[in-house]
Amino acid sequence: MTTADTADLSISEAADLVRKRKLSPIELTEACLERIAALDARVRAFITVTREDALASAQQAAAAIARGNYKGPLHGIPIALKDLFDTAGVRTTAGSKILGERVPAEDAEATARLKAAGAIVIGKLNMHEFAFGATGLNRHYGGTHNPWGLDRMSGGSSSGSGAAVAAGMTLGALGTDTGGSIRIPSSLCGVTGLKPTYGRVSRRGVVPLSWSLDHVGPLARTAADAALILKAIAGRDDGDRTSSEEPVPDYAKTLVDSRLKRLRIGVPDSFFFDNVDAECLEAIRAALFLLRDMKAEVDEVSLPHAAEASSAVVAIMLPEALAYHHRWLAERPDDYGEDVRGRLELAALFPAVTYVEAKRLRTLISEEWRTSVFERFDLLAVPTTPVAAPPLDDDGLQTTLTLTRFTGAFNLTGLPAISIPCGFTSGGLPIGLQLVGRWWEEATVLRVAHAYQQATDWHRRTPPL
Amino acid sequence: MTDAERCCILLTRNVFGVKMQDDPRDTARRIAALAGVPLAEERIAALAPMLAVAQGAAAALAAVDYRDADPEAPFPPRPKATP
Numbered sequence: 001m002t003t004a005d006t007a008d009l010s011i012s013e014a015a016d017l018v019r020k021r022k023l024s025p026i027e028l029t030e031a032c033l034e035r036i037a038a039l040d041a042r043v044r045a046f047i048t049v050t051r052e053d054a055l056a057s058a059q060q061a062a063a064a065i066a067r068g069n070y071k072g073p074l075h076g077i078p079i080a081l082k083d084l085f086d087t088a089g090v091r092t093t094a095g096s097k098i099l100g101e102r103v104p105a106e107d108a109e110a111t112a113r114l115k116a117a118g119a120i121v122i123g124k125l126n127m128h129e130f131a132f133g134a135t136g137l138n139r140h141y142g143g144t145h146n147p148w149g150l151d152r153m154s155g156g157s158s159s160g161s162g163a164a165v166a167a168g169m170t171l172g173a174l175g176t177d178t179g180g181s182i183r184i185p186s187s188l189c190g191v192t193g194l195k196p197t198y199g200r201v202s203r204r205g206v207v208p209l210s211w212s213l214d215h216v217g218p219l220a221r222t223a224a225d226a227a228l229i230l231k232a233i234a235g236r237d238d239g240d241r242t243s244s245e246e247p248v249p250d251y252a253k254t255l256v257d258s259r260l261k262r263l264r265i266g267v268p269d270s271f272f273f274d275n276v277d278a279e280c281l282e283a284i285r286a287a288l289f290l291l292r293d294m295k296a297e298v299d300e301v302s303l304p305h306a307a308e309a310s311s312a313v314v315a316i317m318l319p320e321a322l323a324y325h326h327r328w329l330a331e332r333p334d335d336y337g338e339d340v341r342g343r344l345e346l347a348a349l350f351p352a353v354t355y356v357e358a359k360r361l362r363t364l365i366s367e368e369w370r371t372s373v374f375e376r377f378d379l380l381a382v383p384t385t386p387v388a389a390p391p392l393d394d395d396g397l398q399t400t401l402t403l404t405r406f407t408g409a410f411n412l413t414g415l416p417a418i419s420i421p422c423g424f425t426s427g428g429l430p431i432g433l434q435l436v437g438r439w440w441e442e443a444t445v446l447r448v449a450h451a452y453q454q455a456t457d458w459h460r461r462t463p464p465l
Numbered sequence: 466m467t468d469a470e471r472c473c474i475l476l477t478r479n480v481f482g483v484k485m486q487d488d489p490r491d492t493a494r495r496i497a498a499l500a501g502v503p504l505a506e507e508r509i510a511a512l513a514p515m516l517a518v519a520q521g522a523a524a525a526l527a528a529v530d531y532r533d534a535d536p537e538a539p540f541p542p543r544p545k546a547t548p
Contacts (some may be wrong), residue, residue, distance in 0.1 A: 185494060308529055322500070344502075346512065346519065351519075359536030363533070363540070
């Protein structure tokens with residue numbers, strides 16, 4: 001196997017080789033580091049590459065496995081973190097100048113859980129400044145380029161996470177998702193990204209954007225890989241009062257059942273299919289036909305208040321972001337990128353009554369969808385984004401609003417949602433399908449995504465870098 | 466809801482509703498200052514056209530019939546108990 005082949009393995013494939021001692025964690029880590037060295041000047045997926053720490057961890061993993069102390073499928077697997085996950089002793093910038101020299105003393109809970117599972121942290125990934133935007137452009141560290149077209153944006157805010165996985169610089173990544181920030185770069189970069197149920201993964205040690213909407217989740221090449229990462233990071237953490245005590249299933253085991261018979265998939269009859277690019281629409285429809293061919297029952301569904309959900313996301317996200325940034329905005333306004341500064345100033349214009357109404361809408365939608373939608377359907381299927389990757393310089397508020405149009409509702413409701421590749425435009429840019437499950441039923445979302453990926457090869461394609 | 470919360474909501478609804486009808490720059494300046502974000506004139510000039518975004522969200526959310534929806538209801542919903 002060449003170095004290039006090694007870097008393109010999925011986690012499941014690599015883990016199998018590592019477990020059988022046919023592939024060393026050192027070899028695997030070096031392959032990713034070589035890929036980073038070769039490509040990242042063009043892609044800008046990383047803010048910090050922790051080369052020495054990663055190689056030291058890989059050596060420790062190799063030694064432990066040689067002694068027979070194999071921890072499981074993430075042992076010896078290189079994983080990279082969006083640069084808002086605290087890493088003890090390693091700079092954590094949140095993509096900002098304001099936190100540009102910050103070195104946390106402790107790991108974030110998700111970081112610690114990955115390390116405990118044996119994963120090798122190979123670096124900190126580029127992102128939209130403070131996660132406050134969906135384009136992934138960043139004044140301080142440079143915008144992340146899409147591996148499928150370097151003149152295109154990767155999407156954000158977990159821009160480096162999507163681009164690094166797509167380019168084979170890492171086998172998996174962690175991201176955060178407040179209005180679509182895991183699923184959007186996954187869609188635009190042609191990888192698999194899961195936003196779990198609100199509260200499924202601890203956010204302790206993660207720089208916040210909006211406490212009511214922030215979620216932590218994995219980006220990887222396949223749904224099976226996302227399942228492995230989620231299993232490692234999910235579960236109650238007493239340090240995050242929003243984290244849940246719901247039991248965490250062994251997601252990988254639930255993937256075995258690929259039968260979709262009697263699975264009911266709802267396709268919204270409005271809003272989520274309005275103003276969608278024709279090529280994206282064609283790919284989504286083809287994916288729905290395939291799921292029907294796989295014996296799923298696909299039918300139209302009406303989603304009450306779906307359109308208002310986007311307004312509610314904005315009305316919650318902006319004031320909460322301003323509350324977090326209030327002091328810095330007063331004392332260091334010039335240290336923000338113009339886009340983020342403008343959004344924080346815009347946040348000041350939102351009335352308190354609108355914030356409370358947005359919270360009421362979350363309660364209203366959650367109850368209505370629980371009864372009128374999820375008693376009839378197991379999943380929803382919608383486009384992840386209405387367009388493929390926009391040009392890199394298309395960085396206005398309107399672009400962020402367009403990219404988040406179909407993702408924000410699931411941050412408001414906290415429902416688990418995955419984006420998986422389902423086609424390409426004629427220009428060679430990836431298109432994403434979003435599958436949304438009931439609260440706490442990530443296993444169903446992952447199972448259907450995995451079944452779809454067993455029947456297609458969109459997720460196996462690699463960008464022409 | 467506490468009296469302080471009611472007061473805050475009434476105050477901002479009043480400022481938002483009345484001043485929106487006036488000069489957008491003046492409106493933006495006053496509301497931002499109320500939120501503790503004093504801005505220089507060039508920032509106000511850039512921000513004023515964005516009032517429409519806040520207005521749009523406020524109008525969309527004001528039009529919803531919330532019935533008895535509680536903003537602090539337990540979230541997310543718990544799974545159904547298995548019989």
